[in-house]
Structure formats: C-alpha cells, structure tokens
Amino acid sequence: MAHTVGGCSLALIFIIVLLLVKANIVVPEQPQNLSCIQKGERGTVTCTWDRGQDTHLYTAYTLQLSGPKNLTWQKQCNGHYCDHLDLGVSLTPEMPESSYTAKVTANNSLGSASSFPSTFTFLDIVRPLPPWDIRIKCVNASVSRCILRWSDEGLVLLNRLRYRPNSSGPWEMVSTTNAKGRHDLLDLKPFTEYEFQISSKLHLYKGSWSDWSESLRTQTPEEEPTGTLDVWYMKQHIDYSRQQISLFWKNMTVSEARGKILHYRVTLQEVAGGKVTLQNITEHTSWTWVIPRTGNWVVTVSAANSKGSSLPTHINITDLCGTGLLAPRQVSADSKGVDNIMVTWEPPGKAAPAVQEYVVEWREPHPRWGTQPPLNWLRCTPLNVSALISENIKPYNCYEISVCAISGDQRGCTSIRGNSKHKPPRSGPHINAISEEKGSMVISWNEIPAQEQMGCLLHYRIYWKEQDSNSQPQVCEIPYRVPPNSHSIDNLQPRVTYVLWMTALTAAGESPPGNEREFCLQGKANWSVFVAPSICVAVVIVGIFSMRYFRQKVSVLLLALRPQWCSKEIPDPANSTWAKKYPIVEEKQQRPSGRLLTDLPNPEEPETLIITEVLHQVTPLFRHPYHPSWPDKGQGVQGHYTSEEDTQYSASSLPPSKALIAETAQLVDLYKMLGSRGSDSKPGHLASPLTVLPVDYLPTHEGYLPSNIEYLPSCEVPITDPMEELEPQHISLSIFPSSSLHPLTFSCDKKLTLDRLKMGCNSLML
Structure with missing residues (x-):
C-alpha cells in the first residue's frame, strides 16, 4: 500500500514539472526592433518594439528617451501584451539635427532584459501629416491645362502625386520638389472623372512619406467629339414600293465622346437627286424610317455634345445579302462558357481577296413585349475567320447570328442560330388547331415561350396513336422553323379517333410532351x-x-x-316511190264504180297518202278506243271512220288486180304495226285505222320494227270473193323487245293490201 502512495506522488510531481516546462515560464527576452515616430511637426513621440516570447508572468515595460541638454523622458506600461508607448512629448524643429536616444526594459519576477538603444534626429522620426484641401481648376474650361492645388506643412520639401481615371485601373505617379502646394497637369482627358491623392516628405533622404491624402474625385471639362460612330442597319420590305430602314449605332467611348452626348443627327439623302429627304434629331441609338424601294440612298449619322459634333458616318443603303459570291461559308457557332459564343467561318472562295472586313451580328430572334430586339455587331479584319461574341449574351437564350463580308457597297451574308448554354426545353409545343384538308390532317401549334426554350430548338416531334390503343405511337420529326407552325400528316385511316401530342428538342435533349388533342378524319376519299x-x-x-x-x-x-327497239331505222314505206304511185292506181281502179277515195288536197295542207288494206273478206280487227286527238264520234275522215261503238271492218269495194294483190302480200311480210308512241298516245292504245298521212311525210323509226319474216307462213294468195267472211284476227302491239312482240299473221286464204294501212306520227293502224 505504501509503495502505491509513493508511486502516485512521484507521478504527480512529474506531471507538474511537465506543465511548467510546457508553460515556458521564463525570464523576459530582450525587446527587439525598437523604433520611434512623431506624426506631424507638433505630434508626440511614440515608440514600438517586439516583446519576444511570452513569459506567462506579470512583466513591466519601461520606455526611456534621452536628448540634448541631459533631457530624459520615461514612461512605463503594465500588462502581458505591452508593445508600444506614447511618451506624450514633442520634438521641436528648432534643432532638427539634434540626436535622441530611446531604450525599453522588460522586468518580471524571474529577471529583466533591455533593448539596444535607438538613436535618431527630429528629421528622422517626424512623419508629415497628409496634405489637405486638394482642388483642381482647368484654364479656359479646357483639359489642355489643369492646375492642382493643396495645403501642406511648412517643412515639407517633397511631394508625390497619383491619379487615375474613373477610380479604376493603374495609378499615374508624379513627383515634385518644393511644389508649395501646386502642380500643373497637361495630359488629362476631357469629360473624364479622375481620382487624385498626394503624399509629403520633410527631407530628400531622411524621414518617411506621409500617408496619402483623401481622394479628390472630379470630372474634367468637355471637348468636341472626335472619331465617328459605328453604324449598322437592317432593311425590310413592306410592299412593292416601300421599305423600312432601321439604323443602329454604338455609344462612343469616353475618349471619343469627350463629353455628354446630347443628341444624334440623322440625315437621309437620295444620291441621284441630291435633295435631303429627311433630317432628324434623336437621343436614342437607333432610328427607323420608311423610304421608297427605288433609287440609291445614303444615311449620315453624327453625335453632338455641348462643345460640338463629331464627323458624320456615311452608310450606303444596299441589300445586305445581295451578293451570293461574297457570302462566307461553313459558318458555325459553339458555346464558350456561360456568356460567350465562338463564331467561325471560311472565306467566300474566289471572292475572298475582295473582302474589306467582316461584320458579325447577333440578336434575339424572339422580341419581348412587342418591341424590336436590340441588334449587336462586331467588326473583324479580313484576316480573321473567327470572333468571340460576349456583348448582351445570356445563357439558355437562342440568338440569330449572321456573318457578312463587305466589299465596297456589296455585301454577302450567311446566317445561323447559336446559344452559349442549353438544356432540354421546359415544355412542349401547344397544339391549338387540327383540321382536315384533302384527306390529310393538318396540325397547327403555338411557339414555345422564349424563356422555356432553354436554347436553340432543333426539331419538333409529332406523336399520334389510335385512341385507347396500347401500341407504340407513331412519330414524325420535322426541323424547327419560325411561325407560322403547321404540318400535315397523311395515310391516316378515316373514321378512326387519334390522340396527338408534340415535343421539341434542343442539342441537350427532348422536352416534356405538350397538350394532347383528339381528332378523327371524316372519311372523305382521297382523289x-x-x-x-x-x-x-x-x-x-x-x-x-x-x-x-x-x-x-x-x-x-x-x-x-342491243334490244329490238334499238334496231336500225326501217325505211318508211310512206316515203317510197311505190307508196306515192299507189293512190293514183287505186283511184283509177275505183273510178268505174263511181267511188272517190280521196278528195282534192287542200292547198294549205300537204297532200296525204292513203294506204288501204285489200282483203277478200271483211275481217273484224278491234274496238277503237277514243282519243282526244281524234275526231268526234260519228265523224268520218274521207268516209273511213265509224262510230266508236261499232266494230271496224276492212274491205275493198272492188277486187284488186292479181299483180297488185301479190305485191301487197309481199309487203305484209315486211312490216308489222306498232302502237302509236306520240305525245298523245299511251302504250297499249291502238291508233285509229285509216289515218291520213301527208305524201311527203317522213316518220321516224320509233313506230316500226322489222317483222321476222321467217315466222310468217308462205302460201299462195288465192283470189276470193271480197264479201267472204273472215275469222277475227287479234293483233298485239308493243314497243318492247321481240320476246313480247308477235308479228301479224294471216291465213293463207287472207291477203293484206296497202289500201287499209295508214301511217303517221301519232298512229299506225290497220
């Protein structure tokens, strides 16, 4: 137990020793780098030193200054971190060469240490106060000579002056001796804000420079503008006789403007007439006007401030892209960081030696708030084939970029689109209308808002599929183009409902789908x-x-x-030579009996041809119906009509000659009778027998069909008593084909003569 206690005591003592060693409680080190300074001619002496290693004990520091005539000043500070003291005394300039000695001593419970003595004079330790009351004045309000003035202490011998324009950039330094608070500046720029500062020193070699004075910021006077404006323009056709000219120019630099530009003067002049068409003054950096499309026009633009105007810039209004031979080739635009686009191109082939300069222009293609987007441009020498554009470039914006080659008044341009940074579009196109045109579906959509395009659009995709179908949709990809936006889709099935939507693509990817629309073709046949x-x-x-x-x-x-009623036209017997001669023969045969068949013809009416059927026996034919075009009941025509109630009989008063009867029998085999098809007759009605026809009447083929001669019986025509009774014959009349038409048939003992056959437009009867 005793060994354990002894071991713990030794361990505790060892730990305490280690802590003391680690705490480094030692004697104070000797102070180093003792220096003294007096600020201004009437300031007090202040000395500083380096304490060295910390003693971790209470240490007192005593500063002692001794001078001529056994003068001594002493002051002490108490504390662990005492490294400077202000003696509270001032050295006077009466004895600038007098020597002074300073020393500092550190003392604690373990011991003390003193610094090396530091010896100096008044000129060595006195630092002048910074100059004050600085001002500048330009003679005759011109920057050709400006006087800078300030206030300083009386013993100051040296001054240094620094100034810079617009409070930025490197300083311009000027040193002066015995300036006495004044200096002339001859190289200042007009209408430029400058910042001035001044420092002072008492001796050329001794002492130190004062602190810099407070800055003086002032603007120099204006001067007449120098240089010319950088002007560019756009031309747009309005109609066949007018065009719109839009002029743009850049602000002058400060060194060129040399003052505040109050306005710009624009003059439009026609070259041929030499007459000033328009002169305008504007405060903006653009100007638009409408001029005729004919003639050559020149525009001049100059800038004016309070002191005068700049030299005018002359622009000939020509077609910017009128010369295809000057158009640069292989134009491309690549992203270079967030706000830079690198544009490269190749010279225009054989026309490259004639190129005087290239102009690269760019602007946003989508105007905002209905205003024209600003135009930016950059000029390049003919040796350059690339340009880095960074002015007014924003990320995720698409810009229209054109490279124009200029040779005198001729220009050739090539355009492309580019962006500094891109992402997939935030939304897809909105389908606003679907219509049907010639069996195709025409889709129209709205442009994606510029802030949601996230770069330059490259393609559109149209998707469609049948409604409620699980199959993959069909897709059509079309290149991006400016509005109006529409596209037609062919080969769609009619009467089928389709669902459609659209997306847009940039170089970074595809947008989300836009709105969905349903459409069904109406089924019109595609011609x-x-x-x-x-x-x-x-x-x-x-x-x-x-x-x-x-x-x-x-x-x-x-x-x-061909049906039978469409057969070839049958010759009309009424118009034949035999038909014209027969009435005369018949009249001669009938005159001995004292019967006159025909009356003399009316001179006002054409002579009629009467054809009678000569039979040896009286044959009842049919009962004659009434027709409005026929004469009234009981009225006879040339003695051949009887009452409607009576049966019609055909007989000849005298027997015809054998030759005439034989000739008549042969005609019967060639003709058959049809019902009248005139406007006054109806199918199935029989025409009146013995209708009188004019001699020169020429009927059409509608009332006749050729009789099938093969079905008629062949027999001798015997000569019988005309009064012999005949059996009734039923004749069928029809205008239909031969299947329903039966030819007239007669027994071998009955003969048909033409004295009973009459033909006309409205009737053809036996």
Whole structure:
C-alpha cells in the first residue's frame, strides 16, 4: 500500500514539472526592433518594439528617451501584451539635427532584459501629416491645362502625386520638389472623372512619406467629339414600293465622346437627286424610317455634345445579302462558357481577296413585349475567320447570328442560330388547331415561350396513336422553323379517333410532351387514290380500242346485245316511190264504180297518202278506243271512220288486180304495226285505222320494227270473193323487245293490201 502512495506522488510531481516546462515560464527576452515616430511637426513621440516570447508572468515595460541638454523622458506600461508607448512629448524643429536616444526594459519576477538603444534626429522620426484641401481648376474650361492645388506643412520639401481615371485601373505617379502646394497637369482627358491623392516628405533622404491624402474625385471639362460612330442597319420590305430602314449605332467611348452626348443627327439623302429627304434629331441609338424601294440612298449619322459634333458616318443603303459570291461559308457557332459564343467561318472562295472586313451580328430572334430586339455587331479584319461574341449574351437564350463580308457597297451574308448554354426545353409545343384538308390532317401549334426554350430548338416531334390503343405511337420529326407552325400528316385511316401530342428538342435533349388533342378524319376519299387507277384503265382501254380487231369484236357484241327497239331505222314505206304511185292506181281502179277515195288536197295542207288494206273478206280487227286527238264520234275522215261503238271492218269495194294483190302480200311480210308512241298516245292504245298521212311525210323509226319474216307462213294468195267472211284476227302491239312482240299473221286464204294501212306520227293502224 505504501509503495502505491509513493508511486502516485512521484507521478504527480512529474506531471507538474511537465506543465511548467510546457508553460515556458521564463525570464523576459530582450525587446527587439525598437523604433520611434512623431506624426506631424507638433505630434508626440511614440515608440514600438517586439516583446519576444511570452513569459506567462506579470512583466513591466519601461520606455526611456534621452536628448540634448541631459533631457530624459520615461514612461512605463503594465500588462502581458505591452508593445508600444506614447511618451506624450514633442520634438521641436528648432534643432532638427539634434540626436535622441530611446531604450525599453522588460522586468518580471524571474529577471529583466533591455533593448539596444535607438538613436535618431527630429528629421528622422517626424512623419508629415497628409496634405489637405486638394482642388483642381482647368484654364479656359479646357483639359489642355489643369492646375492642382493643396495645403501642406511648412517643412515639407517633397511631394508625390497619383491619379487615375474613373477610380479604376493603374495609378499615374508624379513627383515634385518644393511644389508649395501646386502642380500643373497637361495630359488629362476631357469629360473624364479622375481620382487624385498626394503624399509629403520633410527631407530628400531622411524621414518617411506621409500617408496619402483623401481622394479628390472630379470630372474634367468637355471637348468636341472626335472619331465617328459605328453604324449598322437592317432593311425590310413592306410592299412593292416601300421599305423600312432601321439604323443602329454604338455609344462612343469616353475618349471619343469627350463629353455628354446630347443628341444624334440623322440625315437621309437620295444620291441621284441630291435633295435631303429627311433630317432628324434623336437621343436614342437607333432610328427607323420608311423610304421608297427605288433609287440609291445614303444615311449620315453624327453625335453632338455641348462643345460640338463629331464627323458624320456615311452608310450606303444596299441589300445586305445581295451578293451570293461574297457570302462566307461553313459558318458555325459553339458555346464558350456561360456568356460567350465562338463564331467561325471560311472565306467566300474566289471572292475572298475582295473582302474589306467582316461584320458579325447577333440578336434575339424572339422580341419581348412587342418591341424590336436590340441588334449587336462586331467588326473583324479580313484576316480573321473567327470572333468571340460576349456583348448582351445570356445563357439558355437562342440568338440569330449572321456573318457578312463587305466589299465596297456589296455585301454577302450567311446566317445561323447559336446559344452559349442549353438544356432540354421546359415544355412542349401547344397544339391549338387540327383540321382536315384533302384527306390529310393538318396540325397547327403555338411557339414555345422564349424563356422555356432553354436554347436553340432543333426539331419538333409529332406523336399520334389510335385512341385507347396500347401500341407504340407513331412519330414524325420535322426541323424547327419560325411561325407560322403547321404540318400535315397523311395515310391516316378515316373514321378512326387519334390522340396527338408534340415535343421539341434542343442539342441537350427532348422536352416534356405538350397538350394532347383528339381528332378523327371524316372519311372523305382521297382523289389521288382513284386518279392513278383511272388513268391506267383509260390507257389500257385506249390501247385496246386502237386495234381494229378488238373494235370489230366489240361492235359485234354490242349489236348482239342491243334490244329490238334499238334496231336500225326501217325505211318508211310512206316515203317510197311505190307508196306515192299507189293512190293514183287505186283511184283509177275505183273510178268505174263511181267511188272517190280521196278528195282534192287542200292547198294549205300537204297532200296525204292513203294506204288501204285489200282483203277478200271483211275481217273484224278491234274496238277503237277514243282519243282526244281524234275526231268526234260519228265523224268520218274521207268516209273511213265509224262510230266508236261499232266494230271496224276492212274491205275493198272492188277486187284488186292479181299483180297488185301479190305485191301487197309481199309487203305484209315486211312490216308489222306498232302502237302509236306520240305525245298523245299511251302504250297499249291502238291508233285509229285509216289515218291520213301527208305524201311527203317522213316518220321516224320509233313506230316500226322489222317483222321476222321467217315466222310468217308462205302460201299462195288465192283470189276470193271480197264479201267472204273472215275469222277475227287479234293483233298485239308493243314497243318492247321481240320476246313480247308477235308479228301479224294471216291465213293463207287472207291477203293484206296497202289500201287499209295508214301511217303517221301519232298512229299506225290497220
């Protein structure tokens, strides 16, 4: 137990020793680098020193100053961190060469230490006060001579002056001796704000410079502007006779303006007439006016301040991109950081030696708040094929960039779009309308807002699929173009509802989908689907019918398929030579009996031809119906009409000659009678028998069809008693094909003569 206690005591003692060693409680070190200074001619002496290592004990520091005539000043400070003391006494300039000695002593409980003595004179330790009351004045309000004045202490021998324009950049230094508070400045720039400071010193070699004075900031007077304005322009056609000219110019630098620009003077002049068309004064750096498209125009622009105007800048109004041979080639724009775009190009081939300069212009393509976007440009020498543009460049904005090569009054331009930084667009295009046009679907959409494009748009994508379909949508990618934005989609099925949406792409990726729209085609046939087959069929048909063999075959086929009522026109017997001679023969045969069949023709009416049917027996035919165009009941026409109630009989008063009867029988085999198809007749009605026809009447083929001669019986025509009774014959009249038309048939003992056959426009009856 005793060994344990002894061991703990020794350990505690050892720890205390280590702590003391670590605390470094030692005797004070000797103070180093003792120096004294007096601020101004009437200031007090202040000395500073380095204490050295900390003693971790209470240490007192005593400062002692001794001078001529056994003068001694002493002062003590108490504390752990005492490293300077102000004696509170001033050295006088009466004895500037008198020597003074200073020493500092450090003392604590472990011992003391003193610094080396420091010896100096009044001129060595006195630091003048900074100059004050600084002012400047330019003679005759011109920067050609400006006088700078200030106040200083009386013993000051040297001064140094520094100044700089606009409170930035390096200082201009000027040293003077015995300046007595005045200095002339001859190289100041007009209308420039300068900052001035002055410092002083008592002796050329001894002492130290005073602190810099407070800054004097002032602006120099204006001067007449120098140099010319950098002017560029845009031209836009309004209609066939007018154009809009937009002029832009850059602000002059301070050294060029040499004052505050009050306004700009713009003059528009036509070269040919030499007459000033317009002169305008504006405070803006742009000007727009409408001029005729004809003639050559020159614009001059100059800047004016309170002292005068600059030299005018002359611009010839020409077509900026009128010369294709001068257009630079292979123009590209690449991002160079957040707010820089590097534009590169190649010279315009053979026209490269004629290029005097290149102009690179850029502007935002989307105007904001309905105003024209500002135009920026940069001029390059003919040897340059690249330019770094950084003025008014913002990240995630798309800019229209053009590179123009200038040779005299001729210019050629090439345009491209570029951005300094890009991301995928924040939103997709908004579909505002879908319409149908010639079987295609036409989509129109709104432009994505400029702040959501996040760079230059490269493509649009249109997606569509059938409604409620799980299949992958079809996609159509189209290049970006400025409004109006529309596109048509073909090969869509009619009567099918489709769902559509759109996206936009930049170089960084694709935007989210825009709004969805539904659309269904109305099913109108696409004319182009039928045009091609129709043309092919027409060509084939024309080719076939151009061959005679096929034309003959088709003609035979059509003749075989033609109905009977469409047969060729049958010759009209009423117009034949025999029909014209027969009434005369019949009249001669009937005159012996004292019967006159025909009356003399009315001179106002054409002579009628009466054809009668000569039969040996009276044959009842049919009952005659009433027709409004016929004469009233009981009224006879030339003695051949009877009452409607009576049965009609056909008989000849005298037997015809054998030759005439034989000729009549042959005609019966060639003709058959049809119902009248005139406007006053209806199908199925029988025409009146014995209708009188004019001799020169020429009927159409509608009342006749050729009788099938093969079905008529062949027999001899016997000569019988005309009063012999005949059996009734039923005659069927029809205008339909031969399947329903039966030819007139007669028994071998009955003969048909033309004295009972009458034909006309409205009737054809036996």
